[in-house]
Amino acid sequence: MTNLEKLGLYLSIFVDERFIDGNNLKKNILYHMSQLNQFSFHIRSTMFINNEINLPSKQDIQQTFIDFKDNQIISYVDYFLELNQGQCHIYSYPFLMKYYEDITNNFPGGLYPYVRVVTLYDEQPFEHEFFIRISQSFPFMEKLTVINRHAKNHKQSYKSMNDNQNLSIAKYYHLTDLAIRQVHDDYVEEFLSDTKTFLCNNILLFIDYKSLQRVTHDCTRDDTRINCTKINEIFLLGPKNYSITSLQDYFPFAKIY
Structure with a gap:
């Protein structure tokens, strides 16, 4: 050539x-x-x-x-x-690429308007500020997979800072496919809590059932309810002992698999 x-x-x-x-x-x-x-x-x-x-x-x-x-x-x-x-x-x-895989905390930032598919992986915790940076760097991201089994370090400091409105919300305006099944519960909360993440409607969600159960307090928690109404398909993985009625009430617009 x-x-x-x-x-x-x-x-x-x-x-x-x-x-x-x-x-x-x-x-x-x-x-x-x-x-x-x-x-x-x-x-x-x-x-x-x-x-x-x-x-x-x-x-x-x-x-x-x-x-x-x-x-x-x-x-x-x-x-x-x-x-x-x-x-x-x-x-x-x-x-200029469509895919950006295995992003870690060392990601240098920048603007990536052509990227549509993103994968995050690290053995160090992802803090809330990292997700804000990801949402801003990939404004047209459509598919996101998160893999991280390590708990956040700054959960308490985030709460106090959020009470003072010093932290932004991570906003995903084009996201339609979210896989958070190989993660610590902290990252399930990160995406389902409307005080931390803004999601648009019609989300396809892949998630571990036990983690979902813990984070949503058996489908009763209020600050995860809004984002759960934006799910239109949900794939539950792992052992399940849920009440289909309560789950369908919490995800009123979702097909549940």
Whole structure:
């Protein structure tokens, strides 16, 4: 493809020893495409970190892009001790891709108007401010999956700050598909409480039944009721011992599976 002038590359790859960085892109792509004048990309590389000593930092990765022309290049690195894995995101900005997966607390922010599908994952807690940043960075997001089993650190401070109206509400104006089944109860509350999250109507919700039961106080809690009326389909996962009548009253417009 030596005559190629425009290239868009979206790649998620498992590597053995080193993350994909600017040196890889120059050696394996750019040096072979002399006519290339537009190169947009998002590459997420993942590797095991067992017995690793010299693990690269964000600064190490960013340094490999110092001679890239035109595009602003963003990179960040995460290390997950529970999984014994590390991951590295590198991408050109403005970001032109539809998908942005495995976002962590190290996400640098910015505006991503083309992204429609987002996945959040971390072994560190997501605080409310993080969800505000996500909702603002992805204003046209339609599908969101959250994976985080770790409780928030600042639940009490959030309550007191919210009483003083010092925190905003995370607003999702285009979200239609929400998966919060592999999460701590704190994140179920984050999305179902109307004091923390604004949802539009016609939401498809994937959720663990036991978590839903705890957060909504067996479908009696008032500050989760408004967002639950905005659900039009709900997939309940895990063991169930609910009363279909009380559940249908709490989700009056939803088909329940």
